Amino acid sequence: MISKLIRLPRRQLHTIICRETIKPSSSTPSHLKTYNLSSLDQLAVHEYAPLILFYPKNANCRLSAHDKISEMKKSLSHSLTRYFPFAGRLHTPTSPYVDCTDEGVVFVEAQNDSQLKTLQHISEQDQSLDHLFADGLVWDSSPRSTNILGVQVNHFACGGMGVAVSMSHVIGDGCTLGSFMNHWASVARYGSTDHKELLPLNPHFIVSPSSNSVPPVAQVINKGYANRISRKFVFPNTKLSELKIKVMAMVAAGSTPLIKNPTRVDVLTSLLYKTAMTAATAASGSFKPSYLLIPANIRHKFLQKLPETSVGNFVSVMMVPTRRRCETSLSVTVLEIMKEKSQLEGIQSVQQAAENLKSLQSKLGNENIEDVAERSYWCSSLCGFPFNKVDFGWGKPLRATLPLRFLDKIGFLLKDTPDGNGIEAAVILVKEEMEIFEKDKEMLSYSQINQI
Structure with a gap:
């Protein structure tokens, strides 16, 4: 089932062991098939905000690694019924709307021979972190991708895990990413999107009228700070x-x-x-x-x-x-x-x-x-x-x-x-x-x- 082998710097061995697409547990209603990006969203650059959460091996947790992955996939599927645009695709990389056709989220599982204690202290600028993210969706590395979300779960040699999530910036900011992650994790804990504890975590969508793509605005001057x-x-x-x-x-x-x-x-x-x-x-x-x-x-x-x-x-x-x-x-x-x-x-x-x-x-x-x-x-x-x-x-x-x-x-x-x-x-x-x-x-x- 191994699909790709990547050699990382510092002689780290990184192996992709499974790749699949997680779709919403329920189909998106027909009246929500198009999600219009707001005028604020359209000012955001289409790049992928990458977040990785490092989890140590928990001796008190009876779930096996296989059980954890199974629960994460199941809860992600349920969460995507609420965060339905996340399972869609941008019509084009510069499109002002998302096609919410339930194409799903890329979910990759990988094995890494590194120790968690080493990786959790790695510099945020270290390029070897890129390999911990699905399809290399890190900032502007995939400008032609139309995916909204990508997930990669990395298993480390010590038994720890690194859950890496890439979210297109056109769909939301850091607050949006934080809300989504906690909603997904809460569904994993409680087992249902209808659980009362999840009510404050449910997403709130602002209805935006359809519009043409906003012309790009010049960004802050790139000073080219070297060294x-x-x-x-x-x-x-x-x-x-x-x-x-x-x-x-x-x-x-x-x-x-x-x-x-x-x-x-x-x-x-x-x-x-x-x-x-x-x-x-x-x-x-x-x-x-x-x-x-x-x-x-x-x-x-x-x-x-x-x-x-x-x-x-x-x-x-x-x-x-x-x-x-x-x-x-x-x-x-x-x-x-x-x-x-x-x-x-x-x-x-x-x-x-x-x-x-x-x-x-x-x-x-x-x-x-x-x-x-x-x-x-x-x-x-x-x-x-x-x-x-x-x-x-x-x-x-x-x-x-x-x-x-x-x-x-x-x-x-x-x-x-x-x-x-x-x-x-x-x-x-x-x-x-x-x-x-x-x-x-x-x-x-x-x-x-x-x-x-």
Whole structure:
């Protein structure tokens, strides 16, 4: 039954042992056969967001590996009756709608001779992670694919598992992926999509009118940052509380307007951005005007708040410019983040949100943006997303990993630590600046470093 043999770097042996297509347990009704992408979805790039969850061997679980796979397939089939567009296909890679004809989801089972303890600490930029995903559906690696979802379950030599899921970004954002994974896992635990525990997890679909494909919008200028490296830092919640107190004290002591209740993500983002700009200044010998770009979940920003299980790309981008060196303080950056947040409030419709995002994308894609800032830093936060809680019935994952190899950008990815007691930050900078960044005394006073 072995269909393909792949040799990975570091002499890892990776074998595909089974491949099939999982279809919904019930046919999609005729009136739902076409799922129109919203105007926000159509602004998303057709690439595959990859997530892998690492599960250790659970001595208390009586299910065999075969039984686990069987349960995952069965529960996925049931889940696809609720998430019916996930079993469909884009009419074309650039189509503004999904054909919900129940073609199903590719489900691959593979054997890998690696140890879980090695892979769970691998760099998010390591290309060997690509082989853990079905059909290599990792970011922009399969631009002609019309699949919405791909799944690969990897069995490791130690008895652990890696559940890798690739979701087309046109169908939804990270929040959508998190909702789907927890719905699927809950069906595996409870055995029925009608179980009362699943009601809050059921997907919420926004009806979108049919439309022609939205013309592509110029993306943020690709600076082509070369020689980038990653480092991982862990910031305990106790330290983030200290950082928040420090920021509020700076506000009280200065002329900065009052900041109301910044979150731990707000203050950490400010610290990372400030430290990165300081490192860039030290490396080049002069201050470089910069801007910080922060994707934001806007489901709760609508006048009529949307459920967190709303399927789609409900994301906008906040932009914080730093034109002068005196604007790099923690309190100033936090204030600007709070201002940007407040400007997102009161969205009346998906169309309005799409027009706002399209306007920003056009601005960022304009080469004249370099007149404002020479460097851009992205900060994406997955904090609060339930990836660390995805339990199929044999325990929660040791780790959730989102490969970052695709990023030709510099910046930060934030996510909750597996125990929920802090934030883990993957920092990507050019090598010369990272050497300065990772020695910054203020930043290190709030963190623990873990090189990746």
